[in-house]
Amino acid sequence: MSNPIPTHVAIIMDGNGRWANQRRLPRLAGHREGANAVQRTIEAAQALGIKFLTLYAFSTENWSRPQDEIDGLMDLLCKTLDTYTDQAHKKNYRLLVSGSREKLPPTVLEKIDKALQATANHTGLTVNLALNYGARQEIVHAVNTLLAQGKKAISMDDISAHLYQPAVPDPELIIRTSGEERLSNFLLWQAAYSEFYFSPVLWPDFNAQELQKALDAYAQRTRRFGGV
Numbered sequence: 266m267s268n269p270i271p272t273h274v275a276i277i278m279d280g281n282g283r284w285a286n287q288r289r290l291p292r293l294a295g296h297r298e299g300a301n302a303v304q305r306t307i308e309a310a311q312a313l314g315i316k317f318l319t320l321y322a323f324s325t326e327n328w329s330r331p332q333d334e335i336d337g338l339m340d341l342l343c344k345t346l347d348t349y350t351d352q353a354h355k356k357n358y359r360l361l362v363s364g365s366r367e368k369l370p371p372t373v374l375e376k377i378d379k380a381l382q383a384t385a386n387h388t389g390l391t392v393n394l395a396l397n398y399g400a401r402q403e404i405v406h407a408v409n410t411l412l413a414q415g416k417k418a419i420s421m422d423d424i425s426a427h428l429y430q431p432a433v434p435d436p437e438l439i440i441r442t443s444g445e446e447r448l449s450n451f452l453l454w455q456a457a458y459s460e461f462y463f464s465p466v467l468w469p470d471f472n473a474q475e476l477q478k479a480l481d482a483y484a485q486r487t488r489r490f491g492g493v
């Protein structure tokens with residue numbers, strides 16, 4: 266029997282820079298095309314009946330990129346959030362953000378808060394944007410929150426309940442594009458039993474067909490969760 270459609274798919278969107286390089290375009294052109302792929306993928310996920318889609322948009326390590334690329338990404342993010350909020354009303358999407366607010370420019374925080382508020386009551390696909398996100402930082406944040414509450418012993422359930430988005434279930438499937446095969450500080454806690462799918466396609470070329478390929482591969486996996 267094949268696995269049903271996953272409830273939660275998480276994606277490491279990689280390869281924007283290489284996509285631009287191949288075309289002798291600035292890296293930001295790759296990110297812009299990547300933002301279009303984000304829109305396509307959100308629509309495809311909704312059509313497939315996926316309930317949660319986590320997208321790794323900016324990692325805590327991405328601050329080490331050249332300032333003009335960071336500025337370009339933040340600007341693109343603001344524009345994407347506007348488009349996203351419009352689409353969310355039409356299609357009933359809900360937005361969540363996972364990550365730290367620290368270091369994010371006030372303009373971005375404003376847009377995020379607006380989008381979160383505007384879509385909070387939507388009941389369709391939940392898009393969880395991992396933004397200024399690091400999984401080790403997330404676990405440390407959970408532990409520190411528990412210590413501040415006076416906890417002396419911490420259980421696995423305690424940690425799960427104090428992650429950035431505790432109501433989002435663990436992803437059954439994690440996809441990484443561009444042929445790279447590593448987790449890069451993404452969802453370390455939540456990925457304990459996730460299936461991985463590595464696509465050679467660069468993120469700006471990702472589309473509904475590529476998502477379907479990942480789901481087909483996932484459907485064929487045997488999931489034992491440590492059992493036999």
Ligand code: FPP
Nearest residue numbers: 278279280281282283296299300322342345
């Ligand atoms: C990885 O490609 C991509 C990122 C670090 C940023 C992800 C951003 C987007 C998909 C576009 C914007 C999306 C939103 C939501 C605003 P890379 O630059 O590491 O590519 P490379 O490995 O080929 O250099």
